[in-house]
Amino acid sequence: MRFLVLGGDGYLGWPTALYLSRRGHDVGVVDNFVRRQYDFEMGVDSLVPIEHLQHRIRTWEEVSGHRIEAFVGDLTDAEFVERTLRRFEPDAVVHFAEQRSAPYSMIDRQHAVYTQYNNVVGTLNLLYAIAELDPTIHLVKLGTMGEYGTPNIDIEEGFIEITHKGRTDVLPFPKQPGSFYHLSKVHDSHNIQFACRIWGLRATDLNQGIVYGQETDETTMHRGLATRFDYDGVFGTVLNRFCVQAVVGHPLTVYGRGGQTRGVLDIRDTLACIELALLNPADEGEFRVFNQFTEMYSVRQMADLVAEAYPGNVQIDTLEDPRVEKEEHYYRAAHTKLLDLGLVPHLLEPSTIRSLLAVVDRHRDRVDLEAIGPTVDWRRTSSALKTTAGLHAG
């Protein structure tokens, strides 16, 4: 089948493209390299060095014999989106191409507006292009578990049956997102659901948990195929960041009481989930939601896991939570639909953490300690990025 991976130069987009390519699918990637631009803006780098997309693609062809086609452009450019779909003629589109950092969206007004504009308009353009060119194209869209927030009831997969004053309906699960980034994903979900309803599009919204890990069966085939690994306070996901902190002897930074509980998953399971969604597409007119994670952990538990797995001494520090969120709360979320399709999860074992720690250790000389701390305060309308002291963002 023909799959187009939007954001195919990113942390997850690139390994997804390789995974699908290796399994015999025709794969195209779309990217505008803005993720690399954010690094310049913040003065940080992926811990693991990454090659230019063009080099990655060349290496992949040398290593695997498979060719990946690349389209360079921006989803907010509607003509580019239409032209690209017309040329590649995908059976499905995997849409990673959004600004995906909550702290980045909370830097200031400009970054909030940028995030919502980029994510919402890019997705709108995509919906229109699919509807106009070929409504049978299956849209597999990366959402986030953060769309739900932390309600005091069990979270279901996208929809909930509500009985109220003697009547019953199945309605979209209420959303309580926690940043302008998470809000952009909620906006997307509403827009996509509507497009499925009026135009008969088929879409799968993958409400993904927090991903950890950096190596996949494909990226480890050659050094030039590595995907990025972020540990900074803005783009670093929590478990990856803890591993870096452990290796360089920096205290693990737990925000607040650390009872913030989230769904998490291994990077390899992200790839498997995407493929399961692609091979079992949504029906015509169907907007379906999968909660894409495998286990639930609190931030404190994750810190403890890393501390236990690391052979040396690890200190755990509590920082004032820069986010506005519940630091202790009920959390239980359904995640059976992908298991029903056949997902066999990689669980978070000490061995997983040790292999992550090994990745970090190989690149420990690249760690910038200044980049680790949280720099963005949810309670302020404008935060200075520490990593650009003397510079001004935006």
Added chain:
Amino acid sequence: MRFLVLGGDGYLGWPTALYLSRRGHDVGVVDNFVRRQYDFEMGVDSLVPIEHLQHRIRTWEEVSGHRIEAFVGDLTDAEFVERTLRRFEPDAVVHFAEQRSAPYSMIDRQHAVYTQYNNVVGTLNLLYAIAELDPTIHLVKLGTMGEYGTPNIDIEEGFIEITHKGRTDVLPFPKQPGSFYHLSKVHDSHNIQFACRIWGLRATDLNQGIVYGQETDETTMHRGLATRFDYDGVFGTVLNRFCVQAVVGHPLTVYGRGGQTRGVLDIRDTLACIELALLNPADEGEFRVFNQFTEMYSVRQMADLVAEAYPGNVQIDTLEDPRVEKEEHYYRAAHTKLLDLGLVPHLLEPSTIRSLLAVVDRHRDRVDLEAIGPTVDWRRTSSALKTTAGLHAG
């Protein structure tokens, strides 16, 4: 008190400004005149002639002795928003300044993107300006009952208590909006609620029903104070349009089976509701939702009411519904919060309709029959506007 009315040149913004001004408040209006621009784009006009804002303000001062301050600019221009708030120093902001037509948002990709960009980014800029300059400013934001769609359970005012698997929480009422315009309001609601939570802003989201009527106690004080009256297929609200159709002998155009039921209210009640919200502001950090309508009618019932009130013969035509919506459905929505604050509704009596018919009759020579029919088809990704035959929108 000092109230700034955004969209103060529009159908409801202008009468709201007059109403508040007459009651002794210091009123400023903000507008970029884009509503008048839409008329040029579509080749249509308000049935009732309207004066330039500058003339309206001059007339108001002559008639009432009250001065209204005007700020000309665009909410998507963040510097303008900040400068305006800084200069006017309002106690509250009434935010009407959004593209408010569902069909307009459904013309094509460009109009959908414009609507969401304009509405969402304008509101984001406003939230940031309030948070930065004075978080005590009360935001009174016009939403729409259309945010809820037509669920098979009773609609509550913004929030619903859900008991699920033995646990209970009060959560945002699930939203199922029916156009890219309605979606933009849902996006706004989520963004505003979040801003209240993180910055302690105070906001009232008025989920308004369909407004009918054109005359208020203030606009009738002088011909030059009239507000607009739309009857075209894109901006005309349903009861106003039916009155025009009755007067000019055009069949009333009911879309589909006509069982589409909506909350409606008299234009005079809009003004009263806004003032009630302003005089009873939300608390610090509170995001509250009022369902702002007074009665529920189906489209078919509204057509019958007009047919009964009109002295002549009236034909009712059924057109294929250009929208994707349920044509028969359960509909029952709570609307007690504004009544609790003291609203005394003007109900939809035959005399109300007769006074509307009289307004239309005075301007019947201005009716453009070509403008009445629906031109925008929800099932297509691009619709041609009949009123611009030979022209191309966008």
